[in-house]
Amino acid sequence: xxxxxxxxxxxxxxxxxxxxxxxxxxxxxxxxxxxxxxxxxxxxxxxxxxxxxxxxxxxxxxxxxxxxxxxxxxxxxxxxxxxxxxxxxxxxxxxxxxxxxxxxxxxxxxxxxxxxxxxxxxxxxxxxxxxxxxxxxxxxxxxxxxxxxxxxxxxxxxxxxxxxxxxxxxxxxxxxxxxxxxxxxxxxxxxxxxxxxxxxxxxxxxxxxxxxxxxxxxxxxxxxxxxxxxxxxxxxxxxxxxxxxxxxxxxxxxxxxxxxxxxxxxxxxxxxxxxxxxxxxxxxxxxxxxxxxxxxxxxxxxxxxxxxxxxxxxxxxxxxxxxxxxxxxxxxxxxxxxxxxxxxxxxxxxxxxxxxxxxxxxxxxxxxxxxxxxxxxxxxxxxxxxxxxxxxxxxxxxxxxxxxxxxxxxxxxxxxxxxxxxxxxxxxxxxxxxxxxxxxxxxxxxxxxxxxxxxxxxxxxxx
Numbered sequence: 533x534x535x536x537x538x539x540x541x542x543x544x545x546x547x548x549x550x551x552x553x554x555x556x557x558x559x560x561x562x563x564x565x566x567x568x569x570x571x572x573x574x575x576x577x578x579x580x581x582x583x584x585x586x587x588x589x590x591x592x593x594x595x596x597x598x599x600x601x602x603x604x605x606x607x608x609x610x611x612x613x614x615x616x617x618x619x620x621x622x623x624x625x626x627x628x629x630x631x632x633x634x635x636x637x638x639x640x641x642x643x644x645x646x647x648x649x650x651x652x653x654x655x656x657x658x659x660x661x662x663x664x665x666x667x668x669x670x671x672x673x674x675x676x677x678x679x680x681x682x683x684x685x686x687x688x689x690x691x692x693x694x695x696x697x698x699x700x701x702x703x704x705x706x707x708x709x710x711x712x713x714x715x716x717x718x719x720x721x722x723x724x725x726x727x728x729x730x731x732x733x734x735x736x737x738x739x740x741x742x743x744x745x746x747x748x749x750x751x752x753x754x755x756x757x758x759x760x761x762x763x764x765x766x767x768x769x770x771x772x773x774x775x776x777x778x779x780x781x782x783x784x785x786x787x788x789x790x791x792x793x794x795x796x797x798x799x800x801x802x803x804x805x806x807x808x809x810x811x812x813x814x815x816x817x818x819x820x821x822x823x824x825x826x827x828x829x830x831x832x833x834x835x836x837x838x839x840x841x842x843x844x845x846x847x848x849x850x851x852x853x854x855x856x857x858x859x860x861x862x863x864x865x866x867x868x869x870x871x872x873x874x875x876x877x878x879x880x881x882x883x884x885x886x887x888x889x890x891x892x893x894x895x896x897x898x899x900x901x902x903x904x905x906x907x908x909x910x911x912x913x914x915x916x917x918x919x920x921x922x923x924x925x926x927x928x929x930x931x932x933x934x935x936x937x938x939x940x941x942x943x944x945x946x947x948x949x950x951x952x953x954x955x956x957x958x959x960x961x962x963x964x965x966x967x968x969x970x971x972x973x974x975x976x977x978x979x980x981x982x983x984x985x986x987x988x989x990x991x992x993x994x995x
Contacts, residue, residue, distance in 0.1 A: 593804040595723045596791035600784050601812030602730040606870025607687030609778040610840050613820045617827025620760040622753035628820045631779045636813040641950045643805045646792030648959040653789040654881035677783050677878045684871035685917040690841035691863040707914040717895040729869045733819050735862050740822035773979050782942040783877040790880035794891050879906040940976040
């Protein structure tokens with residue numbers, strides 16, 4: 533049975549009474565005055581409370597910001613954050629607090645650009661910078677996205693194999709589920725399913741609390757930057773860049789802007805979408821800290837593991853079977869949410885530059901190219917994961933580093949677009965925006981240069 537949408541009419545009680553009186557004057561047959569509301573349509577719900585109006589207005593916009601942030605806590609994020617906790621305990625919590633404004637300001641620019649133009653990020657790069665730079669950005673995106681998608685299926689395979697479900701069963705089922713999520717011909721239906729998956733991540737916070745972390749130690753490591761014992765080693769630098777790469781990823785820029793365009797958000801929605809994005813950023817960073825605390829249990833006990841699924845098994849005897857199986861399911865949830873967002877970012881971007889219909893509002897028959905890119909990516913990535921003896925954990929960490937290397941160029945395009953006053957007018961960057969954003973870009977370039985130096989000169993850092 534097709535779900536019927538409820539229309540929310542935000543008018544005050546006096547407006548409703550005036551419209552009703554005008555439409556029902558006895559014997560007059562007069563129509564309501566021009567511009568006056570004619571009364572709510574059938575099935576509509578009149579919202580009279582101003583507080584309720586504001587809440588419902590926000591809920592109607594809510595979604596893209598939360599999804600883009602929480603979907604970034606995908607398989608690679610679980611691996612990177614828990615590894616940070618297992619290797620260094622709480623010593624890297626401060627990194628996540630530093631990344632909170634970074635991830636918010638990057639996506640806030642995307643919000644302004646998406647609402648001001650009503651178009652996706654890929655099409656704007658093509659229009660403002662030409663085909664060469666457009667192709668450069670899109671093929672970078674497609675490469676990183678596809679490799680990241682492989683890691684999502686790798687995580688599903690690793691997690692469910694620990695509960696006795698082999699990859700040749702779990703991976704195809706996950707692929708079919710990911711396809712069914714998007715072929716409904718309804719953006720809102722996909723968004724609701726994705727938001728529901730986002731809230732499942734509360735489980736990470738619950739499990740972190742079960743580790744009974746010392747509040748003072750958490751606060752100190754969160755607020756006071758410092759390096760673990762041994763200083764800046766090669767392995768620490770590699771992990772730091774992996775964390776940056778998984779916390780602020782290039783696909784997020786393309787995904788949220790296309791999401792905003794597909795949902796058809798307008799100027800009046802700007803502040804609500806900013807709030808949506810901020811809530812998503814805070815929720816994501818809290819979850820990342822929770823993953824570090826869970827990994828820190830292994831640090832405390834001096835235990836080692838090869839991948840997050842094995843980490844859950846190792847934690848079982850310490851924290852109990854509920855935590856063990858719960859973490860495995862949270863891994864699967866993170867991978868599914870990340871996979872749908874990443875693959876949609878690719879499909880939206882490719883549809884934009886090819887001039888194809890590219891909307892979740894359209895059925896498959898009306899947007900075959902858009903859905904074809906999505907379905908093809910899912911099927912091919914799933915097939916690669918089923919190759920025997922594939923080095924899945926190496927792929928998972930390596931992709932995060934690759935994303936960290938490619939991120940600076942993606943943000944430069946975004947920064948230049950946000951300074952295009954002909955395009956954005958009053959929505960263009962202010963001077964303080966530029967100071968913050970260029971500082972972020974400079975830091976990201978330094979991290980990328982350090983990683984390149986580490987690869988070319990392995991003896992640069994000890995360890």
